[in-house]
Amino acid sequence: MTAANGWELHQMDVKMAFLNGDLDEEVYMEQPDGYVDPTYPDKVCRLLQALYGLKQAPKMWYAKHDDFLKSQGLDNIDPDACLHLLMDDGAIIISLVFVDDLLLVALSLAAIYKIKDALHKGFEMEDLGEAKLILGLQIRRDKALGTLKLTLGKYSAQVLERFGMAECNPIGTPLEVGLQLVKAD
Amino acid sequence: MVGTRPDLTFAIGKLSRFFSCYGNEHWVAIKRVLRYVKGSMDKRLVFDKNSSCVLYGLSDADWAGDHETRCSTTGSTFIFGGAAVSWCSKLQKTIALSTMKAEYMALCEASKEAVWLNKLVQGVASQGLRTAISGGPSNIKVYNSGCIDFSKNSFDHKRTKHIDIRFHFVREAITSDKVTLEHCATDDMVADPMTKDLSKTKHDEHVKAMGVC
Numbered sequence: 001m002t003a004a005n006g007w008e009l010h011q012m013d014v015k016m017a018f019l020n021g022d023l024d025e026e027v028y029m030e031q032p033d034g035y036v037d038p039t040y041p042d043k044v045c046r047l048l049q050a051l052y053g054l055k056q057a058p059k060m061w062y063a064k065h066d067d068f069l070k071s072q073g074l075d076n077i078d079p080d081a082c083l084h085l086l087m088d089d090g091a092i093i094i095s096l097v098f099v100d101d102l103l104l105v106a107l108s109l110a111a112i113y114k115i116k117d118a119l120h121k122g123f124e125m126e127d128l129g130e131a132k133l134i135l136g137l138q139i140r141r142d143k144a145l146g147t148l149k150l151t152l153g154k155y156s157a158q159v160l161e162r163f164g165m166a167e168c169n170p171i172g173t174p175l176e177v178g179l180q181l182v183k184a185d
Numbered sequence: 186m187v188g189t190r191p192d193l194t195f196a197i198g199k200l201s202r203f204f205s206c207y208g209n210e211h212w213v214a215i216k217r218v219l220r221y222v223k224g225s226m227d228k229r230l231v232f233d234k235n236s237s238c239v240l241y242g243l244s245d246a247d248w249a250g251d252h253e254t255r256c257s258t259t260g261s262t263f264i265f266g267g268a269a270v271s272w273c274s275k276l277q278k279t280i281a282l283s284t285m286k287a288e289y290m291a292l293c294e295a296s297k298e299a300v301w302l303n304k305l306v307q308g309v310a311s312q313g314l315r316t317a318i319s320g321g322p323s324n325i326k327v328y329n330s331g332c333i334d335f336s337k338n339s340f341d342h343k344r345t346k347h348i349d350i351r352f353h354f355v356r357e358a359i360t361s362d363k364v365t366l367e368h369c370a371t372d373d374m375v376a377d378p379m380t381k382d383l384s385k386t387k388h389d390e391h392v393k394a395m396g397v398c
Contacts, residue, residue: 001309003232004266077308079301085309094309137188146234150189153229156222163219170224171217172389174196175382180252181199184208 002105003148007092008112009141010104011131014065015124017100021050021060058099068122069095072115101134189230191262191272192392193218195379198258198274202251228397236267240306242325243369244295246277246287247380255280257287260379261295263302263323268396271298274379279349286345288332289352291380292325292366296358299323303363322362326369333366 002009014020028044029051031037050057066076066084074084074095086093093115094105102119106112119125131139140149160166187194196218203211240263247258256279262272273294281287303323327333335345336355358364375394377383383391392398 001238001266004234004236004238006234077305079304079308083305083309140229148232149229150232151229152189153226156226160219160223165216165219165223168216168220168223171220172224172385173383174193174218174221175199175214176217177382177384179214179382181203181211181214182253183203183206184211185206 003141003146005107006143006146007105007107008109009131009139009148010106010112010116011128011134012102012104012116012119013126013128014100014102015126016052017065017123018050018052018054018057018061020064020123021057022064023047023050023056023060025056027054027056061099065097068119072118074115098135103131103134190228190397191230191269191395192225192228192378192388192397193222194272194274195258195260195381196221198276202276230268231396231398233267233396238266238310240265240270240299240302240323242295242299242302242323243374243376244288244292244325244327245374245376245380246281246284246291246329248281248284248287250381251276257281257290258380259287259291259294260376261291261298262376262379262395263298264375264395265302265306271302272376272379272395273298285329285331285335286348288327288329289335289348289355292327292332292336292355293352295325296355296364299325300358300363322365324365324367326367326374328369328371328374330368333368336366 001007027047029047030044031041037043047054050060062081069084070076072086074086074093076084082097084095084097091107091111092105093107093111095115096103096105102125104112104115106115116125116127120127130141133139136152136155138151138153140151141147142149157166160168187197196214200211200215200218242261242263245260247260249255250258254276257277259273259275259277262269264270275294277287277290279290281290300323336359339356355364359366371377375391378388378391
């Protein structure tokens with residue numbers, strides 16, 4: 001859709017995403033090694049915010065992120081929990097989140113900057129500009145031609161390198177026609 | 186690597202069955218896959234603004250493709266904006282007694298995906314879209330006409346009475362107007378590389394139709 005409509009596609013990264021989560025229950029931890037209070041070595045700490053490694057952390061981060069986007073007018077659409085969107089007089093803003101990687105899609109750059117500003121205020125974020133590499137997926141766009149190309153080329157090269165196949169002879173199909181494989185003993 | 190490579194899905198699925206019981210022939214096969222990857226490193230999944238923004242799917246099956254269990258393979262792909270947005274190649278869990286039944290089971294998988302994808306597309310698409318998107322059911326192309334007839338015909342007879350209830354999801358999807366079926370010639374069955382090993386010409390043709398070029 002981004003390609004078809006010539007929308008803007010930008011990317012952001014949330015710094016230490018899971019630390020943003022608010023806990024809705026009481027969680028305690030032992031005092032960390034090296035930071036034990038000499039007066040009360042037997043006491044434990046009550047957590048006020050989520051920490052990495054906590055089993056609630058991913059859910060709490062999602063809840064916080066979800067609430068934040070909703071406060072900005074972006075509603076979650078039913079089929080995908082990670083997709084939020086806002087329709088505002090033909091100006092569409094879509095946010096797609098994968099843990100701490102955010103893809104933002106909008107009709108205009110102005111709309112992208114607007115949502116980015118809001119996100120910067122809400123969380124500690126890093127702006128990665130136009131989306132080029134997300135989760136190993138390279139994105140190449142040619143706006144004049146209206147194409148959007150996705151590839152995992154870099155990863156493929158790494159895999160070939162790792163298995164010593166970087167210099168192998170290329171072949172046209174992945175499997176031999178009529179190949180019958182059976183379990184080996 | 187399969188994230189942008191529908192052309193590799195079947196090969197990887199087939200070889201993955203031998204993780205715990207491989208021999209020399211499996212090594213030869215996996216090295217061939219890597220040689221294919223090497224030869225197609227510059228291929229990309231290309232979405233194009235001039236392509237249609239109407240979602241459609243193709244569903245296919247290979248009857249009794251697994252030589253040890255005689256299970257069939259389900260294959261499907263969904264095209265949107267000129268390239269594949271979702272694809273699947275999966276060994277079926279139960280044995281199909283005919284190609285029609287294998288196709289029917291594959292169609293059930295494809296329908297489930299179609300219903301979800303259609304909801305997603307409709308959810309995003311309303312205002313602000315240059316290209317009109319039809320609000321109707323998603324169209325799935327199937328090669329086996331017996332399978333199409335059986336999906337629309339709501340009574341069971343002697344040879345089909347054993348088919349598990351779960352596969353009749355297709356019928357419900359059709360009657361509730363979520364999915365429509367269309368016949369497609371075998372040469373145009375773009376989901377073919379999801380279920381079988383094809384010759385180079387056919388493989389390249391179908392893979393290109395999935396937007397990998």
